[in-house]
Amino acid sequence: MAKELELNNTEKKFILSLLAQNQRLDGRKSLIETRNLDIKINPDAYGDVYVSLLTPEGSVSTRVHCKITADIVKPKDKRPFEGSFYVNCEINGLTGLQFENYSKPNSMSSEGYYTRFLESMILRSNALDLEQLCIIAGEKVWDIRLDLHVLEYDGGFLECASIACLTSLLHFKRPYVEVQNEKIHKVYTDLDERDGVNLGVLHIPIAVKFNIFQQLPTEELIKQSNNTNPGKELVAIDCTIKEEMLSNGEVLVALNKNREIVQLDKPGGVPLQSYKLLELANMALPMVENITSKILKAIEIDESKRNEYAYLLSAENDRYDG
Amino acid sequence: MSRFEFYNSQGLRIDGRRNFELKNFESSLTTTSNFNNFSRNSQSSTTYLQMGQNKILVNIDGPKEPTNSNKSKIDQDKAVLDININVTKFSKVNRQVSTNNNNSPDKQTQEWEFEIKRLFEKIIIMDSYPKSIINIAVTVLQQDGGILASIINCVSIALMNNSIQIYDIVTACSVGVVDQMHYLLDLNHLEEQFLTSGTIAVVGGSPTQNVEDANVCLLSFNDIFPLDLLDGFMMAGIKGCCTLKDIMVTQVKAMNINKLIEIQ
Amino acid sequence: MNVLFSKSEKSYFRESLINDDSNQCLRLDGRGFKQMRTVEYSPSFLNNCNGSTRMVSQDGSEVIVSCKVQLLEVDTKLDEASLLNELIQVDLSIPSIDNGSKLLTQMEDVLKENIVQHLKGTDKLKVTQKYSFQLFIDILAINCNTYPLGLISLATHKTLKNTLFPVLMSQDDDLMVEQVPVFHDHDMKLIEIPCSITFVVAIVGDNVLLVDPSEEELQIADNCLLLNYIEGKKVVGPVRTIQFNEEYSRSFNPKIISEALELINYVGEEVYTVL
Numbered sequence: 062m063a064k065e066l067e068l069n070n071t072e073k074k075f076i077l078s079l080l081a082q083n084q085r086l087d088g089r090k091s092l093i094e095t096r097n098l099d100i101k102i103n104p105d106a107y108g109d110v111y112v113s114l115l116t117p118e119g120s121v122s123t124r125v126h127c128k129i130t131a132d133i134v135k136p137k138d139k140r141p142f143e144g145s146f147y148v149n150c151e152i153n154g155l156t157g158l159q160f161e162n163y164s165k166p167n168s169m170s171s172e173g174y175y176t177r178f179l180e181s182m183i184l185r186s187n188a189l190d191l192e193q194l195c196i197i198a199g200e201k202v203w204d205i206r207l208d209l210h211v212l213e214y215d216g217g218f219l220e221c222a223s224i225a226c227l228t229s230l231l232h233f234k235r236p237y238v239e240v241q242n243e244k245i246h247k248v249y250t251d252l253d254e255r256d257g258v259n260l261g262v263l264h265i266p267i268a269v270k271f272n273i274f275q276q277l278p279t280e281e282l283i284k285q286s287n288n289t290n291p292g293k294e295l296v297a298i299d300c301t302i303k304e305e306m307l308s309n310g311e312v313l314v315a316l317n318k319n320r321e322i323v324q325l326d327k328p329g330g331v332p333l334q335s336y337k338l339l340e341l342a343n344m345a346l347p348m349v350e351n352i353t354s355k356i357l358k359a360i361e362i363d364e365s366k367r368n369e370y371a372y373l374l375s376a377e378n379d380r381y382d383g
Numbered sequence: 384m385s386r387f388e389f390y391n392s393q394g395l396r397i398d399g400r401r402n403f404e405l406k407n408f409e410s411s412l413t414t415t416s417n418f419n420n421f422s423r424n425s426q427s428s429t430t431y432l433q434m435g436q437n438k439i440l441v442n443i444d445g446p447k448e449p450t451n452s453n454k455s456k457i458d459q460d461k462a463v464l465d466i467n468i469n470v471t472k473f474s475k476v477n478r479q480v481s482t483n484n485n486n487s488p489d490k491q492t493q494e495w496e497f498e499i500k501r502l503f504e505k506i507i508i509m510d511s512y513p514k515s516i517i518n519i520a521v522t523v524l525q526q527d528g529g530i531l532a533s534i535i536n537c538v539s540i541a542l543m544n545n546s547i548q549i550y551d552i553v554t555a556c557s558v559g560v561v562d563q564m565h566y567l568l569d570l571n572h573l574e575e576q577f578l579t580s581g582t583i584a585v586v587g588g589s590p591t592q593n594v595e596d597a598n599v600c601l602l603s604f605n606d607i608f609p610l611d612l613l614d615g616f617m618m619a620g621i622k623g624c625c626t627l628k629d630i631m632v633t634q635v636k637a638m639n640i641n642k643l644i645e646i647q
Numbered sequence: 648m649n650v651l652f653s654k655s656e657k658s659y660f661r662e663s664l665i666n667d668d669s670n671q672c673l674r675l676d677g678r679g680f681k682q683m684r685t686v687e688y689s690p691s692f693l694n695n696c697n698g699s700t701r702m703v704s705q706d707g708s709e710v711i712v713s714c715k716v717q718l719l720e721v722d723t724k725l726d727e728a729s730l731l732n733e734l735i736q737v738d739l740s741i742p743s744i745d746n747g748s749k750l751l752t753q754m755e756d757v758l759k760e761n762i763v764q765h766l767k768g769t770d771k772l773k774v775t776q777k778y779s780f781q782l783f784i785d786i787l788a789i790n791c792n793t794y795p796l797g798l799i800s801l802a803t804h805k806t807l808k809n810t811l812f813p814v815l816m817s818q819d820d821d822l823m824v825e826q827v828p829v830f831h832d833h834d835m836k837l838i839e840i841p842c843s844i845t846f847v848v849a850i851v852g853d854n855v856l857l858v859d860p861s862e863e864e865l866q867i868a869d870n871c872l873l874l875n876y877i878e879g880k881k882v883v884g885p886v887r888t889i890q891f892n893e894e895y896s897r898s899f900n901p902k903i904i905s906e907a908l909e910l911i912n913y914v915g916e917e918v919y920t921v922l
Binding site: 171173174185279280282283309310312320321322324326327329332336338339346 | 490493494497498499500501502503504505508550551581586587594595596597598599600601602603604605606607608609610611613614617618621
């Protein structure tokens, strides 16, 4: 049996007291400061993305690799006009020994829960237009499979994974399919021959996780609900794995920049007052806007690199008025 | 957006309720302690909850010493919670045939298990049962929307019936939104299917309390929904939960008085 | 199940049952030898199902039986036995026993046989020439402390008695004309599906017979008989034996079977009048 990560009492106390002073173990200056984001797109393929979170010193703390593959399959009988989408997440001993063994095969680990959160975030909100994936109704549709590999893990899995998912969905190009007489005539698998088609991403949901650290014993928290003294609990964003282990509850929020909640989950944990939840949801919005623009920028840069020589082939010319 | 009119101009829903009206809530306790017998399981009792057309059975075993198979899980300082949810094949109108034959619960059920476990780990006073395990077995006999909320309510009642120490009572309620302006409480399956909906659970809510101060311990929301409506959504849900708590307390009291009379 | 008793406990159980003076014989829970455990039941409590029963026994075992009816297009080439096999589907699940265990399969078979046997030669499930009703009987035993077959078969019998079937509106002869059967929107009718009740009888010693034995009694019984009873025909075959312990199991005198038959004839009749 692999040994799980454990913290000794001194370290626990130290981290918690740091948090109480609005400091973080990795040198960040506030509880709501995120680590630096780095998005790398593989220049030789489409939809092959590495996303990493960098500590203030610049070393990599969490790294996720995301790759999309597309396949042509027969659709489900119930939904003949829709393609399918599936998220497969690999976290195993490679990432950290604590993921080596699960206690019960049928129960869900928290990472499994996050993966499901991601999948339903994209599916239920129609972020990926499944109807665009239909080739011939009832016969042939595209099956999009997204493989997530966590290469290095130091907390912040949900943010990292959601950024990676969306970046690769936005970046991926599926081969163009020529259909004649209700039959597939030709699939242009070679993207040099004919350019691929982008997936229909209708909006960009980004997930943010808040970790809650309770300051008072649970009993007082529940009984003492009438006075709203602030600072009853600490809320931190983008926690490292050590902080995650000490946290008493979490709130997962997925938003898009149109001020829409795509998914909101508070799976148990320490009770939180409703106004606080509202605050958190609103706090996530600027972060989401920030991340969205970063993703779009990364894709734009990649696009311009690929089309470096496009202007030579272009028939566009400068036009003059008059 | 939808084919049905979920909330008509007279303020009635498809099943005839008002928007803030809860479903019929009826819980009962089947316990065998009134039979005079020697059975080992005479303490164990089943709690049965009927919330509208949702029918749920909860069976709590424990706190007890862990058996050999789960001995590795025990905690020296507090109790360990184990939750199993069994959604029966006949619980929906059409019989469900599971696709995987080894009878493992589907993803949705696993997600519920995860959420409910996390929720009650904070509500039960785990410190008072060190080195022991509490098994909670939930059986869903019939479902008609808002099943997660019903499960939480039923577990909450069952914990009280089994005299397991909790900080306060948890109540849960599902909420839906019509036309981005009307909030509906305690949805049925049609409403759940076509409306944006979510589930909210509150611990120790009371109608006299300021709504903003209610302690929300679970919130689950899977549909796309404008951020600005979250406020109203939570207010509606919390109100429902507080009403529900009153109903629950009265019913549990009545139930246990009956039990006492039967024993004597 | 699987509660271990010490040797002395077991011998105490046994000795209290076998005594020369029959007045001093006592069952552990104070019942008479011919007495079943008390049951409480609520019929038709699931309205998504065509028939359902929830039955709670004195020892806390609880059984929920649901029956769903579906329309099935019948393959006319099948013979009657395999057709009935197809039409009756029994699915038993007990949380403490994993699926596919021998004990479960055996119980499922007994229950299915109880129904199929008496449906032979009748057209009760037939809707039209081409279509038949298919019954899905799902059984859930929770909190189960002992061998639950007796309780389950009682509950199944009760369920089939209150199962409602939709009423056919269209023609019943569809061999000539292609048509899908049409049913009345809300009118339902009762079809009496015959189903025998299985009784568990434990044999202890030479001449002691216990109806509806508890777990303790199963642990010390020499052998157990499974007997089926149906109204009118009294006890019907097959008679099965089953053992639950290794320590006391031994063969028994064949005469005792006829004693058991008489006993069940008597008990079965009483149970029927009560139900």
